[in-house]
Amino acid sequence: xxxxxxxxxxxxxxxxxxxxxxxxxxxxxxxxxxxxxxxxxxxxxxxxxxxxxxxxxxxxxxxxxxxxxxxxxxxxxxxxxxxxxxxxxxxxxxxxxxxxxxxxxxxxxxxxxxxxxxxxxxxxxxxxxxxxxx
Ligand code: CMP
Numbered sequence: 001x002x003x004x005x006x007x008x009x010x011x012x013x014x015x016x017x018x019x020x021x022x023x024x025x026x027x028x029x030x031x032x033x034x035x036x037x038x039x040x041x042x043x044x045x046x047x048x049x050x051x052x053x054x055x056x057x058x059x060x061x062x063x064x065x066x067x068x069x070x071x072x073x074x075x076x077x078x079x080x081x082x083x084x085x086x087x088x089x090x091x092x093x094x095x096x097x098x099x100x101x102x103x104x105x106x107x108x109x110x111x112x113x114x115x116x117x118x119x120x121x122x123x124x125x126x127x128x129x130x131x132x133x134x
Contacts, residue, residue: 012102062076
């Protein structure tokens with residue numbers, strides 16, 4: 001069985017507002033697409049310029065997006081790494097764990113499937129990505 005590292009997958013999924021509207025059965029279906037990952041303080045999660053192969057949801061902790069105008073901090077419930085997947089472009093920033101982060105990783109292929117099945121989620125993720133592009 002996968003290593004749980006303290007937080008149960010369904011509890012992690014429920015911490016993400018994007019998934020808040022899901023019924024119990026849908027939470028477990030979405031949960032099957034997600035891989036729990038713990039990253040340590042200072043660890044780089046996403047590297048600017050690399051090809052995007054996944055996006056991440058923060059179940060606990062804070063991640064820093066390293067931008068020219070300063071760092072942007074993303075906390076529990078936020079997500080990142082969606083821009084490269086939506087635009088088929090390289091990562092536009094480094095993202096680093098500030099403290100210990102409990103992440104949910106969604107692979108690019110499952111990202112495309114989830115968004116095709118859930119237009120509401122597609123719309124929410126696209127609107128956040130549009131704000132981040134400025
Ligand atoms: P991606 O380009 O895949 O990888 C870097 C990520 O940093 C990017 O997706 C966004 O999720 C995130 N990001 C980039 N710019 C901002 C911003 N201004 N505010 C918050 N997050 C950002």
